[in-house]
Amino acid sequence: DAKTTQPTSMDCAEGRAANLPCNHSTISGNEYVYWYRQIHSQGPQYIIHGLKNNETNEMASLIITEDRKSSTLILPHATLRDTAVYYCIVRADSWGKLQFGAGTQVVVTP
Amino acid sequence: GAVVSQHPSWVICKSGTSVKIECRSLDFQATTMFWYRQFPKQSLMLMATSNEGSKATYEQGVEKDKFLINHASLTLSTLTVTSAHPEDSSFYICSAVLLTLARTYEQYFGPGTRLTVT
Numbered sequence: 001d002a003k004t005t006q007p008t009s010m011d012c013a014e015g016r017a018a019n020l021p022c023n024h025s026t027i028s029g030n031e032y033v034y035w036y037r038q039i040h041s042q043g044p045q046y047i048i049h050g051l052k053n054n055e056t057n058e059m060a061s062l063i064i065t066e067d068r069k070s071s072t073l074i075l076p077h078a079t080l081r082d083t084a085v086y087y088c089i090v091r092a093d094s095w096g097k098l099q100f101g102a103g104t105q106v107v108v109t110p
Numbered sequence: 111g112a113v114v115s116q117h118p119s120w121v122i123c124k125s126g127t128s129v130k131i132e133c134r135s136l137d138f139q140a141t142t143m144f145w146y147r148q149f150p151k152q153s154l155m156l157m158a159t160s161n162e163g164s165k166a167t168y169e170q171g172v173e174k175d176k177f178l179i180n181h182a183s184l185t186l187s188t189l190t191v192t193s194a195h196p197e198d199s200s201f202y203i204c205s206a207v208l209l210t211l212a213r214t215y216e217q218y219f220g221p222g223t224r225l226t227v228t
Contacts, residue, residue, distance in 0.1 A: 043114075043203050043219035044154065087153075097144055098205075098217065100154040 004088045004091040009105040020104055022088030031092050032093040033064060035073045037084040047073065078108045112138045113214055114206045116220035125196055129221045130190045133204030139184035140206035148201040160187040194227045
């Protein structure tokens with residue numbers, strides 16, 4: 001599976017949009033981009049995933065560049081409860097094992 | 111969404127004893143479950159893949175004789191840490207794979223089990 005690169009940390013003001021970048025320049029044509037988050041001392045939570053089209057659900061939006069070498073997770077209106085480590089993962093199949101990188105520590109401040 | 115539980119949520123044991131951690135898919139059947147380990151301020155590390163009715167597949171560097179995995183039913187996988195030592199103290203997390211009605215696979219995580227070996 002392709003490797004991903006994310007910033008170590010970022011801060012976001014409550015109520016504002018949080019844009020989390022992820023680089024995956026070696027992604028293959030059949031690999032999906034998945035996003036999970038982990039609130040402190042809890043199990044990871046699925047957020048969203050996509051192949052090449054932009055995706056949106058009740059939690060977030062996923063924007064994938066046309067060349068698929070990078071993507072951005074958008075939390076439209078960040079709340080304090082969105083403080084967590086966000087993981088961008090690229091993998092070929094939808095059921096297989098997940099390889100977690102270091103992720104981005106997002107801190108939402110009042 | 112689907113729910114995965116773990117029991118216990120935390121456990122303290124003495125060095126040299128064994129500890130069993132259960133992972134259950136509460137409202138769906140999971141042919142495949144995964145076990146992860148997470149040390150403080152680190153990311154999750156995959157330990158093994160647990161398949162119902164067959165032997166688990168361990169990641170490189172994980173001792174299969176120390177971390178015994180049993181997936182005896184479609185809703186239960188267990189991880190037994192044998193002869194635990196303080197360096198086994200960690201946060202253990204499982205996940206279960208659900209085949210949805212749309213014929214896609216979704217992976218759901220348990221809340222984790224905090225193991226402390228004294």
